[in-house]
Amino acid sequence: MHGRIRTWGPGALVLLPTVLLLGYFVYGLIAWTFNTSLTDKHNARPLPTKHVGFENYVNLFGEDRFLNSLKNLGVLTVAFIVGTLIFGVLWALLLEKGVTGEGVFRSIFLFPMAVSMIASGVVWGWLLNPSQGDDARGLNRLFDLLHLNFLENPWWTAGSRWTTMASIALPAVWQLSGYIMALFLAGFRGIPPELREAARVDGASEFKLYRYVLFPQLSPIALSALIILGHMSLKLFDLIYAITGPNQFRTEVPSVYMWNTLLRSDMAKAAGIAIVLLAVVAVLVIPYVAYTVRQESEE
């Protein structure tokens, strides 16, 4: 027994602070939030609360505003992931083919990621001004000057859910495409040159080389990219808040709705929204974590 402690004791000791902090501040508070979501604490009054079961959840899913925010979130996530993957992979391919001044381009594409979302949100809020024609400002003004008037549009302020939420996804795509590019570029670089040479010797065309030799090896990277983008999109708050401000029905997602609900001191409802959001993220992340753990243990 004594010898055993020697083996695992120091490790446990080092881990202990992390386990304690995570246990309390993450899992403990998740449990606390979940518990709050089951109560009738709808105001800041110091009254005793009682448990009402899943009433808050039933109310949420019967509410236009919440369903609208969930639909907005779905559209945003699809637009954001598709857009980011397209640009990220495209840039990675272009750089991988070898360009002069690769370092410069890499920096340019990666740079937006260094800007905080709240700062870029403020600027994008100006760029996405819906005025058109002679009054046009922001991007619409640019289109106007370039005689591309057909591209002018009201952005997030009018139109279908796809128009409004795609306009919100645009800045996020701009911000994270560079990161996806870096992931894929690293992936391409990690493939041994022998494989390409072998494929070329066997007479594979450039398209076939990518389709059958290179891309299949990048599927773990594609999966990570998908998970990273997906959970970022689900939790996106600052960018949307900075562009549109609070209480914008058309662009409200659950995270923004949660904030608005908290400001009116409806703790139980806000906690309910937080738990729904956590569940949605968990659906995405937990299978991925399980998959990675299994992969690692197989190795």
Added chain:
Amino acid sequence: MRGGLSKTFAVMGAVGLLAVSACGNSDDNSGGGGSSASKDVTVFTWWADGGEKAGLDGLVSTFNTECKDYKFVNSAVAGGAGSNAKQVLANDLAAKKPPSTFQAHAGAELGDYIKNGQVDDVSDLYKEFGLDQAFPKSLLDNLTVDGKIYSVPANVHRANVVWANPTVLKKAGLDATKAPASVDAWIADLEKLKAAGVKAPLATSKGFAQEMVMEVVLLAELGPDKFTGLWKGDTDPNGADVTAALTKYQKLLSFSNVDRDAVDWPDALGYVNKGQAGYTVMGDWVAAQQLADKVPDSAYTYWPAPGTAGDFQFLADSFTLPTGGQDPEGAKCWLKVVGSSEGQKAFNTKKGSIPARSDAVPTDYPKYQQSAMADWKSNKIVPSCAHGAACSLGQNDSILSAISQFSGKPDVGTLQKALAAAIKSS
């Protein structure tokens, strides 16, 4: 091995508890109000810069001469038009560590604090300081909840004001010196402006600015009594007269700028000043903004929103006496200063609002405020929902969401339903 593991968990739990209780202890030691022996009066506001800070400083200098026994401690929280401050305050109140006094919009927004039992009745102070005589009767009615008053207003702003550009109005042959008699007449004028080539004659902006437009239409169409009753639950929000008013609001919105959801009220005011728009509806803090921006008096004009002449839609910042606050005597002295004519003068000449007292001397104030003070005395006083006099924070959240939905896809039925639901909620 198993025993070792459960022991580890036991230790973890114990350490966790220690950490939590340690937090609690340190909190108590550094607590809010300071000790009662020091005679500190902590004043909680969101007036941290600009004219608001200058106004607060004015109040403080009066406080320092009037209440020599006490020491003013500034506890202002900046940002977000008070939304940050309200969060901080909610935490302090929940932890039962209230400041000596805190700022709140007079009226319904105070309602939550009253229901929570976090503020004391100050009706006795009104008698003691003679405030029941100094404030107009209709303001007192708006402040009274179940026969009690819970705060002392420091200032008054007017919400139902239209700011117009006379040069633009002249283009369409309109008389800029007086307001259209009704909402319908206003819509006719807007048509004329549009025909004269002004694309978006009514400038407005996101969120509460659109709510204010809706409110002035409701006020004009329903009249002051039914309008006030709407928020109190005495007027049926599903009624045909409300539907008619909201239909006119929809019409007004069709004359406004397409970027209304992307700009703030100073931008909308800018459209008027630059001649791109004829009118904007905004509270009378615009007057202070125009002075600060050095816009000449001749370049703009103002009147009560069409159909609301004789009604003064008010909002007011007020101070409270929190339940269980430290050293309530010091706080009472602060409230005395806030309600006094010296205090109101020191505050309002700097903040650009008007004093709540009816006995203030108009010549101490700039031009716009003089006319507002005359109206304050003679007009019927009605509350503003957008600024917390008639609606709680929660009601406003729901209404703002509905307004934004309406701006994108105008549907009177949906808006009216949402409005009715919001008024019923808390």
